[in-house]
Amino acid sequence: MSDAPVIRSDVPGSFPWAVFHERHPRLVRQVLDALPYGPAERAAVERLLVESTTGVLEPLGEDAPDAAQWREWGGLVWGRPWGEAPFLWAESYFYRRLLDAIGYFRPGAWQGIDPFAPFKNAELAGVAVDEELVALSELDALPRTKRAEALLSSALWGNRADLGFQITAGPGGPASSGLLADDSAVLWSELDRAGDGRVCVVADNAGRELLPDLVLIDHLLTDGRAAEVVLYVKPQPYFVSDATTADVLASVDRLRTAPSAAAQAVGSRLWQALNRGTLVLRTHPFFCAPLPYHDLPADLRAELAGAALTILKGDLNYRRLVGDRLWPPTTPFAETAGHFPSAVAALRTLKSDVIVGLDAATVARLDGTGTTWRVDGRHAVIQVCAGS
Ligand SMILES: O=P(O)(O)OC[C@@]1(O)O[C@H](CO)[C@@H](O)[C@@H]1O
Numbered sequence: 001m002s003d004a005p006v007i008r009s010d011v012p013g014s015f016p017w018a019v020f021h022e023r024h025p026r027l028v029r030q031v032l033d034a035l036p037y038g039p040a041e042r043a044a045v046e047r048l049l050v051e052s053t054t055g056v057l058e059p060l061g062e063d064a065p066d067a068a069q070w071r072e073w074g075g076l077v078w079g080r081p082w083g084e085a086p087f088l089w090a091e092s093y094f095y096r097r098l099l100d101a102i103g104y105f106r107p108g109a110w111q112g113i114d115p116f117a118p119f120k121n122a123e124l125a126g127v128a129v130d131e132e133l134v135a136l137s138e139l140d141a142l143p144r145t146k147r148a149e150a151l152l153s154s155a156l157w158g159n160r161a162d163l164g165f166q167i168t169a170g171p172g173g174p175a176s177s178g179l180l181a182d183d184s185a186v187l188w189s190e191l192d193r194a195g196d197g198r199v200c201v202v203a204d205n206a207g208r209e210l211l212p213d214l215v216l217i218d219h220l221l222t223d224g225r226a227a228e229v230v231l232y233v234k235p236q237p238y239f240v241s242d243a244t245t246a247d248v249l250a251s252v253d254r255l256r257t258a259p260s261a262a263a264q265a266v267g268s269r270l271w272q273a274l275n276r277g278t279l280v281l282r283t284h285p286f287f288c289a290p291l292p293y294h295d296l297p298a299d300l301r302a303e304l305a306g307a308a309l310t311i312l313k314g315d316l317n318y319r320r321l322v323g324d325r326l327w328p329p330t331t332p333f334a335e336t337a338g339h340f341p342s343a344v345a346a347l348r349t350l351k352s353d354v355i356v357g358l359d360a361a362t363v364a365r366l367d368g369t370g371t372t373w374r375v376d377g378r379h380a381v382i383q384v385c386a387g388s
Pocket residue numbers: 019091159162164165204205239313314315316317319351352
């Protein structure tokens with residue numbers, strides 16, 4: 001076990017503290033403004049905000065379908081201030097309790113209604129998406145290697161389009177300033193080595209991140225880099241814009257009806273791939289669990305073990321892969337990701353304190369800038385832990 005400190009949200013002024021005390025209050029206002037929830041839901045959401053900033057962790061009611069599971073996942077945290085729980089745990093539980101507050105799992109009018117759908121829909125409908133999809137037609141003219149690089153890059157930087165992050169950083173966030181680690185050559189060689197195996201993609205955000213992810217998946221399938229792609233999505237709304245099955249369907253539809261022949265062709269091929277079973281959508285409750293991937297349950301571990309490569313998208317998946325700890329940033333990536341059941345690639349823009357696999361000169365340069373480089377979304381990594 002590592003002795004790197006587990007990140008918590010009880011240090012005023014820290015990034016995790018700001019998530020609870022600045023990001024969540026804004027998020028809650030936006031959720032309550034976006035849908036006409038009644039007095040009971042509104043009061044429950046307000047109570048959650050007070051509990052999660054100044055109160056102690058209360059378990060789910062016994063009538064919740066996953067109450068027993070969460071009691072077990074919580075272990076000794078119940079009755080403790082939220083900030084004393086691991087940040088990863090507490091943040092995940094916040095989203096579960098938000099669904100509880102708005103009646104997502106309770107029989108009634110709000111059952112199954114995604115509280116984040118208004119934001120996701122607005123993003124998907126935006127003209128910026130049309131412009132991005134029109135640009136797809138330029139890719140056909142590129143040589144194979146350049147096309148693959150461009151698709152990987154847009155799937156990577158698409159991770160900035162995370163609606164939770166934008167609540168505090170503003171739309172689009174600051175301009176990007178580059179890759180801090182780039183194992184993309186290893187990623188492509190892992191795919192080539194595996195020939196026509198199965199590639200798993202663990203999705204992150206819907207909308208402007210999922211669209212380039214889907215275009216990359218189409219490339220893997222049509223370019224002979226994967227015989228089958230399994231796309232894992234969340235079983236329920238989570239971390240604001242995380243993709244669910246409904247979001248994948250909306251994105252495929254957006255592609256098929258886009259004002260760009262190239263985008264329409266991608267959308268049609270993905271539809272056919274779903275029909276044929278070369279593209280498979282899957283989910284698992286563990287994708288909304290408050291735990292690191294080190295604790296993968298046996299069934300999901302076995303499923304992922306069969307992959308030639310698993311691509312994990314985004315910041316939260318990165319935190320779950322390497323462990324949500326204040327690692328020395330020069331800790332080798334393989335030391336923290338080697339437990340994963342298949343070769344694994346992380347495509348992540350930096351939006352939280354966790355980082356590994358950097359060289360000392362890069363860390364010194366970034367620290368010397370005096371910026372919030374670990375959390376401001378301007379930097380990214382492509383890190384790969386190859387299979388044996
Ligand atoms: O996983 P994603 O969408 O890339 O990022 C999730 C995120 O916005 O939420 C967490 C803080 O709330 C951080 O891990 C990160 O900033």
